[in-house]
Amino acid sequence: MNTFLEDFYKTMKRIRTFEERVSELFIKGETAGSMLHLSIGEELGPTCISKAMNDNDTFTTHHRGHGIFLARGGDPNKMMAEIAGKKDGYCKGKGGSMHIADMSVGHLGANAIVGGGIPTVVGAGMSYKYFSKPSISVAFFGDGALQQGILYESMNMAALWDLPVVFCCINNQYGMGTKIDKAVAVKDFTGRAKSFGLNACSVNTLDVEEAYYKIKPIIDDARSGKPGFIEIECYRFYGHARMDKSPYRDIDEEKLYRERDPIKFAKKKLIDKNILSKDNIDKLDNEISNEMDEAISFAINASLNDTNEIFKDVYSNKNPESIKTRIKKIIGN
Numbered sequence: 001m002n003t004f005l006e007d008f009y010k011t012m013k014r015i016r017t018f019e020e021r022v023s024e025l026f027i028k029g030e031t032a033g034s035m036l037h038l039s040i041g042e043e044l045g046p047t048c049i050s051k052a053m054n055d056n057d058t059f060t061t062h063h064r065g066h067g068i069f070l071a072r073g074g075d076p077n078k079m080m081a082e083i084a085g086k087k088d089g090y091c092k093g094k095g096g097s098m099h100i101a102d103m104s105v106g107h108l109g110a111n112a113i114v115g116g117g118i119p120t121v122v123g124a125g126m127s128y129k130y131f132s133k134p135s136i137s138v139a140f141f142g143d144g145a146l147q148q149g150i151l152y153e154s155m156n157m158a159a160l161w162d163l164p165v166v167f168c169c170i171n172n173q174y175g176m177g178t179k180i181d182k183a184v185a186v187k188d189f190t191g192r193a194k195s196f197g198l199n200a201c202s203v204n205t206l207d208v209e210e211a212y213y214k215i216k217p218i219i220d221d222a223r224s225g226k227p228g229f230i231e232i233e234c235y236r237f238y239g240h241a242r243m244d245k246s247p248y249r250d251i252d253e254e255k256l257y258r259e260r261d262p263i264k265f266a267k268k269k270l271i272d273k274n275i276l277s278k279d280n281i282d283k284l285d286n287e288i289s290n291e292m293d294e295a296i297s298f299a300i301n302a303s304l305n306d307t308n309e310i311f312k313d314v315y316s317n318k319n320p321e322s323i324k325t326r327i328k329k330i331i332g333n
């Protein structure tokens with residue numbers, strides 16, 4: 001029987017293994033661009049939130065977005081090829097790690113500007129409301145964006161116009177080398193969101209099932225026009241980017257938090273509850289490992305784009321229809 005927890009475990013393990021393989025791709029010198037941000041240690045949030053979303057929902061991510069896209073159904077081959085800058089990647093190799101997008105699967109774009117992907121979901125939410133679509137749109141971002149004005153402008157508009165939108169902060173406690181304590185005086189982020197008229201909750205657990213049941217009502221309410229804010233407290237196990245050895249963090253702190261591992265926790269729970277045996281889990285881990293090995297081979301063997309492709313797909317060919325009347329319909333005169 002395929003249980004909820006088994007699904008969650010599989011998603012988290014796929015994310016971690018994908019990230020480990022991307023790291024190998026980087027070391028082999030096969031990634032395009034010099035920056036690579038891994039989400040190892042942060043797997044719980046994208047996993048439980050994705051599970052609570054529906055197929056036709058959409059999302060944006062920050063620069064640390066591989067895990068989120070995988071949890072939403074991203075194809076590891078096309079993702080890995082994109083990160084390697086190849087023609088078979090999601091954006092024909094023109095986006096790379098920090099700019100993957102594919103609207104056909106609900107990914108409205110990764111954004112390397114801190115907070116940059118947040119207002120996009122407000123626009124998406126407006127369109128769902130206008131066209132009476134039952135979708136929601138979720139912005140995933142880091143704690144660095146909690147100090148950006150655009151978040152609060154977006155929250156205000158979403159609440160004012162009752163938009164089907166969720167703002168999800170993956171709070172890993174650091175923005176590059178700056179600990180959150182040095183960036184903000186009051187850490188009551190749910191309080192901030194509530195003051196704008198949003199539903200809000202904060203999740204600080206290693207138990208992905210518990211997290212799921214906590215965030216699910218926020219996602220469900222968003223679908224009926226009550227926007228929400230979710231804070232997922234976690235820890236990035238490694239440096240900000242692949243080359244960062246995090247000298248600004250205490251070794252004991254890193255050791256402690258790496259022990260607080262949602263994947264280890266889920267594995268133990270699966271065994272303790274007799275859902276899967278250790279052998280079954282090893283088999284599953286092996287399958288995932290093979291899947292990600294294949295993604296690496298796919299990316300390495302994929303071909304590069306022709307140089308004459310550079311200027312294609314840069315501008316939209318469509319004439320933008322006037323949106324004035326649509327906006328009027330939503331917000332009134």
Ligand SMILES: Cc1ncc(C[n+]2csc(CCOP(=O)(O)OP(=O)(O)O)c2C)c(N)n1
Binds near residue numbers: 112141142145176240
């Ligand atoms: C507006 C803006 N300011 C500064 C940067 C440089 N920068 C890139 S990532 C980053 C830290 C972001 O931290 P956080 O939002 O917590 O995400 P995390 O890296 O922890 O996942 C900064 C400051 C940027 N990309 N955009």
Ligand SMILES: [Mg+2]
Binds near residue numbers: 142170172
């Ligand atoms: Mg952070």
